[in-house]
Amino acid sequence: MFNQLLTLWSDSPALSLAIWLVILVVVLYLGRRHAHQLFRASGRAVHGAMRLWSRSIGQLESRLVARNRDVLLAMGRRSAEAAIERDFNRVHTIMERDLSRYPNLHRKIADAIEKIEADYQEASDAPPLPPAWSEVIETVSGLPGSSDPAVHKVLENIREVIEDAHKETLKLYQKSSRERHRILAGMQPQWRSLDQNLSQVKQTIDGLDERSKTIDEQMQEYAAIRAGEDKAVNSLTASSMTQFLIAGLVLAVALMGGLINFHLIAMPMSEMVGSNSYVGSMRISDVAALVIILLEVAMGVFLLESLRITHLFPIIGSMDDRMRRRMMIVSLTLLTILASIEASLAYMRDLLALDREALNQTLTGAAVVEAQFRWIPSIGQMVLGFILPFVLAFVAIPLESFIHSLRTVVGVMVVALLRGLRLVVRLVGGMANHLSKMLVHLYDMLIVVPLAIEQRVNRPRASERKADREDPPWDDSEDLEATKVVGVKP
Numbered sequence: 379m380f381n382q383l384l385t386l387w388s389d390s391p392a393l394s395l396a397i398w399l400v401i402l403v404v405v406l407y408l409g410r411r412h413a414h415q416l417f418r419a420s421g422r423a424v425h426g427a428m429r430l431w432s433r434s435i436g437q438l439e440s441r442l443v444a445r446n447r448d449v450l451l452a453m454g455r456r457s458a459e460a461a462i463e464r465d466f467n468r469v470h471t472i473m474e475r476d477l478s479r480y481p482n483l484h485r486k487i488a489d490a491i492e493k494i495e496a497d498y499q500e501a502s503d504a505p506p507l508p509p510a511w512s513e514v515i516e517t518v519s520g521l522p523g524s525s526d527p528a529v530h531k532v533l534e535n536i537r538e539v540i541e542d543a544h545k546e547t548l549k550l551y552q553k554s555s556r557e558r559h560r561i562l563a564g565m566q567p568q569w570r571s572l573d574q575n576l577s578q579v580k581q582t583i584d585g586l587d588e589r590s591k592t593i594d595e596q597m598q599e600y601a602a603i604r605a606g607e608d609k610a611v612n613s614l615t616a617s618s619m620t621q622f623l624i625a626g627l628v629l630a631v632a633l634m635g636g637l638i639n640f641h642l643i644a645m646p647m648s649e650m651v652g653s654n655s656y657v658g659s660m661r662i663s664d665v666a667a668l669v670i671i672l673l674e675v676a677m678g679v680f681l682l683e684s685l686r687i688t689h690l691f692p693i694i695g696s697m698d699d700r701m702r703r704r705m706m707i708v709s710l711t712l713l714t715i716l717a718s719i720e721a722s723l724a725y726m727r728d729l730l731a732l733d734r735e736a737l738n739q740t741l742t743g744a745a746v747v748e749a750q751f752r753w754i755p756s757i758g759q760m761v762l763g764f765i766l767p768f769v770l771a772f773v774a775i776p777l778e779s780f781i782h783s784l785r786t787v788v789g790v791m792v793v794a795l796l797r798g799l800r801l802v803v804r805l806v807g808g809m810a811n812h813l814s815k816m817l818v819h820l821y822d823m824l825i826v827v828p829l830a831i832e833q834r835v836n837r838p839r840a841s842e843r844k845a846d847r848e849d850p851p852w853d854d855s856e857d858l859e860a861t862k863v864v865g866v867k868p
Contacts, residue, residue, distance in 0.1 A: 421814020678771020
């Protein structure tokens with residue numbers, strides 16, 4: 379077919395090909411206008427559709443950003459309210475525990491101060507005796523007739539009496555000084571008690587001051603969240619990302635613990651329920667082991683929910699205390715039973731391993747040797763089987779953080795995906811528009827010979843049209859002036 383077409387105009391393929399090319403160029407030249415319209419219309423259509431898609435994706439992105447912002451602010455507001463309420467409860471506890479005893483403490487301090495003041499007044503130093511005895515002695519010695527033996531004897535008696543009185547006074551003063559020292563020594567416990575009471579008051583006031591600063595910071599964050607500030611939104615986003623990573627890491631560790639727990643009870647479960655039955659591609663024994671582990675996790679979640687440590691199920695948190703306490707006891711009891719079952723399965727697994735080892739030794743003809751201290755791994759497996767369910771019970775805490783932060787992380791990832799998709803759509807639209815222009819120029823390159831002939835033919839006409847456009851327009855004012863000169867009415 380191709381050869382027939384190639385030799386349609388001439389037996390020479392080259393000449394026939396040249397004729398075909400000429401026909402093709404002529405056809406392309408004749409269809410140039412419609413081809414250009416087709417290229418431009420296609421490019422504009424694709425560009426317009428891409429712009430419309432980009433605008434729709436941008437609107438969806440804006441709504442999703444607003445939704446993520448509302449979710450973040452709502453979560454941050456609830457978290458801030460819970461933190462502020464917790465701090466106010468701590469302040470209330472401090473007020474009830476410490477400051478409720480402040481009247482008694484104030485009375486003790488006042489009694490101690492009063493006793494110290496009374497002891498101080500009682501221990502005040504007595505004024506020393508006035509040195510009047512020397513003046514009396516000098517006055518008596520200056521009396522006339524002091525050379526008289528009788529007078530001299532009387533003066534000696536007076537001096538002895540004065541000296542005795544002075545000694546007695548000195549003894550009394552020393553006794554009172556010792557009494558004051560005893561009273562001052564008795565004031566030392568009062569001072570120490572007063573110092574301890576004041577230290578206790580200072581510690582309480584310092585604790586309240588620190589707590590008040592913390593509450594002020596939380597109130598500022600809460601006000602920023604309520605105002606919807608960008609700084610608060612960015613902080614909440616970063617906090618959610620951090621919680622997502624930490625919770626994911628802890629869940630990964632818990633998943634590894636769950637796998638160890640699964641392998642610990644899978645073999646004895648296969649002996650109990652059989653290993654030849656399947657549900658899909660999984661054995662019934664594996665499904666039973668997974669069900670036991672999931673029940674342990676569920677009981678742990680209910681236990682932590684009833685303790686109000688987590689808040690995955692609001693209906694549990696809204697129960698009254700009596701019902702919640704019952705649920706806590708039931709969950710803890712079932713969890714303990716499951717842990718005991720798992721411990722017994724772990725011990726059964728050790729026995730099965732011993733039987734298989736003995737069977738292998740018998741089949742190989744070797745004497746069965748009982749390993750010493752075999753009870754140590756048996757007890758270890760039993761303890762591990764009893765503890766792992768309680769460890770898995772605490773997976774509810776990182777699970778709650780993971781679920782709450784997952785909303786924010788998924789929202790941010792979807793926004794990033796929509797933003798990238800919008801950029802790709804805009805790029806495709808722009809490329810389609812430019813591609814249409816490139817196709818127009820490429821089409822003209824294929825028919826460059828007839829275009830050059832057309833341009834050469836149309837050049838004089840174009841020059842004439844250009845000259846016509848450059849001629850000044852007819853001015854009617856000149857005719858009007860001429861009419862005025864010859865006196866003709868216009």
